[in-house]
Amino acid sequence: MSLLSVDSLSTHYPASGGTVRAVDGVSLEIARGETVALVGESGCGKSTLGKSLMRLVNPSSGRVSFSGSDVTAMSNRQLQTIRRSVQMIFQDPFASLNPRHTIRTILTAPLAVHAIGERRQREAIAARMIDYVGLPADALDRYPHEFSGGQRQRIGIARALILQPELVICDEPVSALDLSIQAQILNLLVEMKTALSLSYLFISHDLSVVRYFADRVLVMYLGRIVESAPTSDLWSGAKHPYTQALLAAVPDPARRKQAAPITGDLPSPLNPPAGCRFHTRCPLATDICRSEDPALRQFGGGHAAACHHAQ
Amino acid sequence: MPPILEVRNLAVRFPSAEPVKGVSFSVDPGEMLAIVGESGSGKSLTALSLMGLLPRQARPAGAILLGGRDLLGLSERELRRIRGRDIAMIFQEPMTSLNPVLTIGAQIVEVLRIHEDLSARQARTRAIELLDLVSIPEPGQRIDEYPHQLSGGMRQRVMIAIAVACNPKLLIADEATTALDVTIQAQVLQLLDNLRAKLNMAVVLITHDLGIVAQWADRVVVMYAGRKVEEGLPGPVFDHPYHPYTQGLLSASPRLKANYHYRDGPLSEIPGSIVSAAQEKGCSFRPRCPVARPACAKTVPELSSISHGREVACPYVPVAKETFHVAPVGR
Numbered sequence: 001m002s003l004l005s006v007d008s009l010s011t012h013y014p015a016s017g018g019t020v021r022a023v024d025g026v027s028l029e030i031a032r033g034e035t036v037a038l039v040g041e042s043g044c045g046k047s048t049l050g051k052s053l054m055r056l057v058n059p060s061s062g063r064v065s066f067s068g069s070d071v072t073a074m075s076n077r078q079l080q081t082i083r084r085s086v087q088m089i090f091q092d093p094f095a096s097l098n099p100r101h102t103i104r105t106i107l108t109a110p111l112a113v114h115a116i117g118e119r120r121q122r123e124a125i126a127a128r129m130i131d132y133v134g135l136p137a138d139a140l141d142r143y144p145h146e147f148s149g150g151q152r153q154r155i156g157i158a159r160a161l162i163l164q165p166e167l168v169i170c171d172e173p174v175s176a177l178d179l180s181i182q183a184q185i186l187n188l189l190v191e192m193k194t195a196l197s198l199s200y201l202f203i204s205h206d207l208s209v210v211r212y213f214a215d216r217v218l219v220m221y222l223g224r225i226v227e228s229a230p231t232s233d234l235w236s237g238a239k240h241p242y243t244q245a246l247l248a249a250v251p252d253p254a255r256r257k258q259a260a261p262i263t264g265d266l267p268s269p270l271n272p273p274a275g276c277r278f279h280t281r282c283p284l285a286t287d288i289c290r291s292e293d294p295a296l297r298q299f300g301g302g303h304a305a306a307c308h309h310a311q
Numbered sequence: 312m313p314p315i316l317e318v319r320n321l322a323v324r325f326p327s328a329e330p331v332k333g334v335s336f337s338v339d340p341g342e343m344l345a346i347v348g349e350s351g352s353g354k355s356l357t358a359l360s361l362m363g364l365l366p367r368q369a370r371p372a373g374a375i376l377l378g379g380r381d382l383l384g385l386s387e388r389e390l391r392r393i394r395g396r397d398i399a400m401i402f403q404e405p406m407t408s409l410n411p412v413l414t415i416g417a418q419i420v421e422v423l424r425i426h427e428d429l430s431a432r433q434a435r436t437r438a439i440e441l442l443d444l445v446s447i448p449e450p451g452q453r454i455d456e457y458p459h460q461l462s463g464g465m466r467q468r469v470m471i472a473i474a475v476a477c478n479p480k481l482l483i484a485d486e487a488t489t490a491l492d493v494t495i496q497a498q499v500l501q502l503l504d505n506l507r508a509k510l511n512m513a514v515v516l517i518t519h520d521l522g523i524v525a526q527w528a529d530r531v532v533v534m535y536a537g538r539k540v541e542e543g544l545p546g547p548v549f550d551h552p553y554h555p556y557t558q559g560l561l562s563a564s565p566r567l568k569a570n571y572h573y574r575d576g577p578l579s580e581i582p583g584s585i586v587s588a589a590q591e592k593g594c595s596f597r598p599r600c601p602v603a604r605p606a607c608a609k610t611v612p613e614l615s616s617i618s619h620g621r622e623v624a625c626p627y628v629p630v631a632k633e634t635f636h637v638a639p640v641g642r
Contacts, residue, residue, distance in 0.1 A: 251522030
């Protein structure tokens with residue numbers, strides 16, 4: 001059984017002039033111990049999807065089950081127990097750490113919320129955790145502003161893992177970090193995954209990081225998943241023209257001074273194009289693409305793509 | 312041909328710190344020079360010095376020669392005539408550089424009429440041509456739109472149109488594509504490169520993205536904690552980095568290690584952070600350096616020339632004679 005199973009999930013926002021279909025009929029599975037990456041450009045709905053899974057925003061329709069229980073049908077009280085098992089790590093750890101609290105307070109707060117141990121025990125767990133993520137013990141008495149970006153992300157990771165979750169949703173966790181620090185944090189995440197048998201949903205726009213970090217990749221465009229494949233298959237044989245364009249846009253020394261970019265901007269999710277949503281930018285678009293919305297088709301080996309022309 | 316820009320021993324001092332500590336480099340006409348480094352490397356302050364846009368408390372020293380004239384010796388009034396006409400700059404976030412209450416046309420026309428003797432009508436015609444030059448569709452209509460009506464990529468194109476309006480000899484792009492999505496980033500870089508060739512305009516690309524440097528730059532300067540630590544053509548620098556910092560950066564980059572997966576093992580790390588450079592009397596990279604020796608704590612290593620156009624600021628790297636053959640890349 002999958003750890004997380006999402007079936008036809010939609011999250012729509014009311015907006016002036018219509019409805020933003022930020023997530024529009026997404027289905028996905030995450031197995032225990034698996035790292036699934038969700039990639040796409042800004043506005044594709046990947047962060048909204050991440051937040052909808054634990055009902056940080058409420059989905060409009062569809063179903064999310066975690067370990068077999070239906071998250072979408074839960075009361076707020078039941079949700080709290082699930083949220084203990086599903087934690088999030090954000091892009092900007094500074095924005096998600098209270099500047100007026102010491103690291104000790106920040107790390108023990110989730111334990112207190114879930115009534116784990118008494119104060120002494122909670123502080124002992126926090127001390128173990130801070131050591132685990134590679135920070136000195138005296139970090140516990142300091143405040144978020146005293147740390148560098150990479151160290152703050154270590155604190156964010158410590159806080160997410162302190163409840164021993166099963167699934168961690170990482171929303172652009174290394175995007176704001178310098179390259180030399182990025183590798184440190186990615187290594188730490190891999191180490192934690194192995195040590196604590198975690199599953200990750202790794203939301204990112206950086207394909208080269210995803211190539212290293214993910215077991216499987218989901219590509220999102222305008223609220224839909226357009227391709228899903230094991231990581232190495234995606235790089236060796238992307239089937240959706242959007243995925244191909246994304247991969248071709250990654251800077252590559254082999255293509256000196258020659259970008260192969262797709263033209264145009266992401267259309268507004270307020271009025272997504274009819275038919276295939278990518279047809280306005282697609283080099284392969286034909287009449288059928290302008291009228292019929294392609295469903296995800298399976299190509300074997302866990303590779304699926306939503307394109308009329310994919311082979 | 313003499314370089315269009317020559318920076319000699321540039322330092323930027325603040326009352327309590329010196330974030331740029333003597334940087335020299337030059338840019339040839341029509342060349343794309345990349346300056347790479349992480350936050351705290353001094354790359355953005357270097358860029359701001361070129362434009363005379365340093366914060367008030369900052370004291371620049373050294374020389375910035377543009378076509379032989381030292382910009383550091385000019386008055387604000389003289390600088391204003393040069394900015395926009397001879398040197399222009401684009402930034403990471405176009406929305407904060409554009410005026411939200413003026414149409415994009417008005418903002419392009421403003422630059423044109425400051426520097427060139429054009430009537431309002433002529434300037435408008437030229438503005439439409441410029442929007443067309445940066446590949447904005449339907450420029451005749453777009454010219455009357457406001458910045459918020461445009462996407463991020465389109466806004467950055469407008470910034471580029473303003474920047475190249477007076478045919479500057481030098482364009483400084485400070486993380487200009489960092490905030491853009493990868494497909495849009497590729498479009499904007501292609502545009503910058505086309506303009507570079509078409510207008511014979513030199514471009515200084517300030518970036519932290521090694522992939523962009525490898526794909527687009529003609530030459531690369533690597534900065535760490537306020538100093539240049541390595542310089543060369545991107546091919547040789549990326550294939551055979553000499554400075555331990557450059558080596559560390561390249562091996563920490565998942566981008567440049569295609570097909571490497573976490574199941575194959577961890578990424579190599581540069582331990583610590585750039586903060587450790589602050590108190591360092593000797594080589595700034597020493598606290599993080601895998602090959603540091605006691606002498607590194609005493610003096611700042613000099614840049615030494617290894618081969619034509621190739622410099623490195625580390626006396627302890629095993630520099631073999633350049634036996635590998637490297638074809639010059641770029642133009």
